């Protein structure tokens with residue numbers, strides 16, 4: 001008989017945006033949750049399963065464990081920042097239901113299977129790599145010794161089974177929409193720059209980009225962009241429109257949705273025919289011709305990784321994009337009426353006080369509609385982590401504070417952790433406290449009452465987050 005599986009995006013920290021899909025797992029400046037798409041994907045494969053996404057549901061560890069009552073298998077998604085608390089949750093599950101099987105999935109246990117197992121006695125297994133069919137094998141009762149892509153303990157010894165190959169037939173994976181509908185409350189999912197309510201899905205996995213700091217392509221998804229067919233994507237979106245008429249925007253959360261230009265243009269035309277509003281992730285290297293096709297067919301907003309305003313840093317991290325390309329890209333988007341959300345990262349190799357200043361000035365000239373500033377986090381399994389260890393930049397293991405807020409784990413000869421930490425707030429202030437962004441925000445507020453209320457709430461959250469960060473969570 002098949003096992004009944006409970007998939008858990010755990011309450012690692014209160015308000016933690018840690019589900020697969022979030023690039024830097026942490027509590028954000030404003031309430032922000034990505035969909036737990038990877039878990040939903042596996043749940044869609046396993047009959048009789050259930051998915052609980054505890055942070056947006058505001059579920060405590062006790063609530064979460066109570067939800068395990070009718071299940072034979074608990075699958076916890078974990079991250080490097082959340083592992084310690086997630087391990088405690090696994091132990092809690094095992095203490096309440098000694099018969100239940102408990103496993104962990106995600107990049108952290110892919111990279112550190114041995115440590116993950118040895119540090120948490122409650123775990124029956126951890127998966128390495130893509131875990132969809134791995135978990136399906138376990139649900140179907142395959143003995144652990146025969147399941148590819150797992151590590152487990154036998155007589156106190158860690159056994160690593162053979163690796164599992166990457167999934168090639170992406171169309172064979174079932175749609176996540178039915179799981180979203182069954183198990184999630186979509187009104188609980190917010191991303192500051194997306195319309196509300198939104199839904200995000202993947203149309204492919206993997207990214208050809210080589211960015212040394214980027215977690216998913218280096219640990220789970222790989223550097224080959226494996227995609228669903230255009231028809232499969234359009235059919236799913238047609239269903240999504242029917243199933244979720246209240247959704248204002250669909251977001252394609254692939255690592256780099258625009259990695260294959262021909263495919264993007266074809267998908268855009270299909271989406272245009274459906275008449276939906278959509279947004280996506282992108283690198284800053286898409287030509288105007290393709291952006292125009294995307295815009296004409298319903299693209300509203302693009303999320304683009306800019307990272308730094310210093311070309312040496314961009315080279316150091318193998319971004320494969322220059323500041324000149326970034327400038328041209330944002331200008332083209334503006335010309336076509338595409339809203340831009342740019343992500344920056346402070347503390348990457350080569351960062352100094354001068355490059356931070358240069359990046360802030362660059363961001364002001366670039367002037368995307370909105371931006372986000374993260375702290376460079378060396379995740380185990382990335383080239384950045386290995387480099388940081390080798391060169392002695394790594395000063396701390398922890399990537400977040402006790403409350404889940406991003407912390408600085410590195411330090412350079414000329415730049416302390418505290419300087420990187422403080423620069424985040426300076427960046428936000430220097431960018432947002434200017435007439436142009438303020439006017440842009442006010443304009444969106446006067447458009448409709450709902451947006452006005454949302455922006456006011458976000459402003460309150462932002463300032464209280466910054467205050468808390470400065471007082472309780474400041475870099476030690």
Ligand code: SF4
Nearest residue numbers: 207209210211214255
């Ligand atoms: S382009 Fe984006 S998703 Fe791809 S490796 Fe670089 S940061 Fe990661």
